[in-house]
Amino acid sequence: MEGDLPRREDLGRVFDELDFQMACQAYLWALPLVSYAQWQKVHREVFEAGTCDLVHYVSYRDRLGLITANATTPYILAFVDLSVTGPLVIELPAGPTAGGVSDFWQREIGVMGEMGPDRGEGGKYLVVPPGQDAPPDVDGVRVLESTGVNIMFGFRTLDPDPERARTLVEAVRLYPYGSGPGESPTRLVSPQGRPWSGDQPRGLAYWERLHGIYQSEVVDERDRFYLAMLKQLGIEKGRPFTPDERLTGILERATATGELMAQANSFAKRFDGSRYWPDRQWDLVLMLDRSDQRAEHHDQLLERAAWFYEAVSFSAAMKSQTPGLGQAYLAAYTDADGQWLDGARNYHLRVPADPPAKLFWSATVYDIATRCLIDNPQQRGDRGSRDELRYNDDGSVDLYFGPEPPAGPESEANWVQTLPGRHWFSYFRFYGPLEPYFDRSWRLGDITAV
Numbered sequence: 275m276e277g278d279l280p281r282r283e284d285l286g287r288v289f290d291e292l293d294f295q296m297a298c299q300a301y302l303w304a305l306p307l308v309s310y311a312q313w314q315k316v317h318r319e320v321f322e323a324g325t326c327d328l329v330h331y332v333s334y335r336d337r338l339g340l341i342t343a344n345a346t347t348p349y350i351l352a353f354v355d356l357s358v359t360g361p362l363v364i365e366l367p368a369g370p371t372a373g374g375v376s377d378f379w380q381r382e383i384g385v386m387g388e389m390g391p392d393r394g395e396g397g398k399y400l401v402v403p404p405g406q407d408a409p410p411d412v413d414g415v416r417v418l419e420s421t422g423v424n425i426m427f428g429f430r431t432l433d434p435d436p437e438r439a440r441t442l443v444e445a446v447r448l449y450p451y452g453s454g455p456g457e458s459p460t461r462l463v464s465p466q467g468r469p470w471s472g473d474q475p476r477g478l479a480y481w482e483r484l485h486g487i488y489q490s491e492v493v494d495e496r497d498r499f500y501l502a503m504l505k506q507l508g509i510e511k512g513r514p515f516t517p518d519e520r521l522t523g524i525l526e527r528a529t530a531t532g533e534l535m536a537q538a539n540s541f542a543k544r545f546d547g548s549r550y551w552p553d554r555q556w557d558l559v560l561m562l563d564r565s566d567q568r569a570e571h572h573d574q575l576l577e578r579a580a581w582f583y584e585a586v587s588f589s590a591a592m593k594s595q596t597p598g599l600g601q602a603y604l605a606a607y608t609d610a611d612g613q614w615l616d617g618a619r620n621y622h623l624r625v626p627a628d629p630p631a632k633l634f635w636s637a638t639v640y641d642i643a644t645r646c647l648i649d650n651p652q653q654r655g656d657r658g659s660r661d662e663l664r665y666n667d668d669g670s671v672d673l674y675f676g677p678e679p680p681a682g683p684e685s686e687a688n689w690v691q692t693l694p695g696r697h698w699f700s701y702f703r704f705y706g707p708l709e710p711y712f713d714r715s716w717r718l719g720d721i722t723a724v
Contacts, residue, residue, distance in 0.1 A: 294524050294531075296503040301532030303500045304484050305474060306380040306582040309341075310426060311487035313472045313586070314353035320470050325359055326448040327461040328352050332436075334653050339470040341645045342585040344430075344703055345656040346636050350443050351428040356403040356420060357490060361451035363415075364427060368396035369442040372601070373429020375401055377422030378491055380588055384418040387429055389600050391416060400451060401425060404492055409451065422492050428587065432633060432705065434660060472586065473644055478522055480529045481507070485515040536583035541607045541614075541642070541699065550604060555612070555720050559585075559603035559701065584645055594707060598632045602707040607699040610720035618694035620676030620724040627669030630716050632706025634659045637673055639690050642697040652691040658703075663688055675700075675721070 280288055316339070317323040331337050331349040343349060350373075354362055364375070364386075371387035371394065383401070388394040401418045402408050408417045427448065431439035449458040475483055484504075489511055493501060504510070507525065508517050517525060550558035581588070594600025608614055609621060629635040636658025639648045647655040657663060657673050664684045665671050674680045674689040675698075692698055702718060710716035 290520070290524060293506060293521070294528055297507055297525055297528030298532045298535065300500055300503045300507060301480070301528055302535060303497070305536065306586075307378050307487055307491065308474050308480060308483050309472065309582060309586055310353065310378040310380065310424070311483050312474060313426075314424065315483070316470050316472065317351075317353050320468060321463050321465055323352070323463045324461065325354060326352070326362075326450075326458050327463050328443070328446060328448070329463045329465065330443060331465060333467070334647065334655070335467045336465040338647055338649055339472050340586075340647075341472055342640055342701060343647060344636060344701075345638055345647055345654065346634060346658060346660055346703075347430040347432060347705075348439060348443070349428065349430055350446070351426065352448060354401075354425050354427065354448070355423065355490075356401065356425060357423050359450040360403065361406065361409065362401040362425075363447070363449050363451050363455075364399040364401065365445075365447040365455065366392065366396050366399065366429075367442055367445040368394065369438075370394055370432035371429045371442070372432060373427075375399075375418055375420075375425055375427050376587060377420060378424045378426070378487065379422060380426075380582060380586065381421060382588060383420055383425065384416070388432070389594065401427075423490050424487070426587070434634075471644070471646075473646070474583075476529055476533070477526045478517070481509065481517070481525050482515060485509045533583070537642075540581075540584040551714065551717060554718070555606050555608050555610060556604040556702065556718055557606070559605045595712070597709050597712065598706045600707070602704040602711055604702040604718065605699065606702070606721050610722045613723070615675075615692075615698050615700070615721065617692040617696040617698055618677060620674070620678070620680070621721050622724050623673040623675070623721045624719045625671045625673060626716060626718070628710075628716070629659065629704065630708035630710040631659065631704040632708055634705050636660070636703050637690075638701050638703065639675060639692065639698050640701070641693075642699060648690075648693065648696075648698060650691040650693055655690060657688055657690055661687070676724070 317329055321329050323329050328350050331340060334345060337343040337345065340349065356362060366386055372389060373387050374385040374390060375383045377383060386392060397416060399416045399418055400408065400412055401420050403420055403423065431442055433439045444462060446460065447455040448460050449455050474480060488509060508515055508521055550556055594602060623637060636656045638656040640646060641648050663671050664687050672688055674685060675692055677692055677694050679686045679689045704711055
């Protein structure tokens with residue numbers, strides 16, 4: 275009977291659409307995993323970092339491939355395969371640091387540094403692979419039970435003195451338990467200005483990276499429905515990934531559509547329906563715990579996809595509620611009139627006097643397409659309290675964003691160069707946020723078109 279069933283000649287299109295929709299959902303679900311797998315590949319193949327080596331991101335060019343990096347503090351990172359090392363010892367010296375360990379789903383396993391149990395006094399940690407018990411003789415060592423086979427260990431140095439910060443980094447040690455630091459020396463590797471990107475790959479490369487990391491990585495039972503989707507898309511453990519022409523076209527189309535979905539949820543939708551200040555364009559970053567991987571509802575999947583597309587990593591320190599400790603972030607994607615921030619236009623931001631940050635504050639510009647620091651001729655993407663800014667008599671400071679510097683040579687000290695033809699967004703960071711930030715008595719102005 276007409277209308278009861280799809281026509282035979284339409285069945286191919288119906289199943290193509292079904293696979294396409296599954297691929298879009300799988301794309302969003304896998305973003306945190308693929309992001310870290312891509313970055314691990316860069317460490318190994320571009321920087322030639324070994325299993326227990328640290329990559330030290332110091333210069334502006336070093337950080338150009340790091341999604342939503344701050345441009346003020348150095349980053350020190352390692353991606354470690356625990357199936358190679360077994361239980362891993364991390365020795366962190368005393369000093370002002372912020373960091374920790376996470377699995378490849380970007381779920382925090384342990385906090386280290388000023389917000390961790392060592393409170394910046396340093397110490398020895400032991401990361402135990404999933405399914406293994408900690409060795410019996412680990413007195414005085416903080417044990418972290420990993421939820422994944424691969425982990426990221428990373429931290430930032432908070433000391434403004436570059437020599438003291440470098441000395442601290444050089445004292446960090448990573449080595450397999452039982453071998454001792456001298457048997458597996460930790461090298462400090464520099465990107466040395468080499469071009470690189472931690473951006474998730476596009477097209478078929480996205481699915482190839484997902485297939486590769488899925489072969490060894492832990493996937494929770496609660497995600498079994500996504501595993502069924504992956505199987506339908508030709509991604510299984512122990513089997514090669516060899517999509518035919520039909521499936522290749524579907525997967526390539528799904529990465530493009532999935533990215534549009536992630537962009538819309540990152541830059542146009544706020545999940546609780548409100549802003550940090552209802553009358554301003556600034557949103558509170560990490561208002562909700564994006565490390566929650568349950569995805570019991572579709573909106574939770576979209577929420578996680580938004581964060582792990584826009585940024586990498588998550589830490590409890592990034593949503594600190596303790597005045598003077600951790601960090602807080604505000605994000606703006608539009609100007610005061612609600613229009614996308616345009617690299618061809620000039621903008622102004624007034625920062626009121628006494629920004630509530632114990633350590634420092636900064637306003638940073640990111641390229642929408644890469645979510646990385648803007649790669650401008652100026653070769654800087656931020657202005658903040660650690661710069662020699664020109665202040666107003668009342669203690670406020672005017673920041674400028676645009677393709678050309680504002681009038682007057684003194685104003686150039688407060689300027690970040692943007693690129694015509696490219697949209698951008700901004701994070702305003704508070705390192706060591708203080709009470710006026712939490713009670714909202716200090717209020718940041720909007721980015722306003724000039």
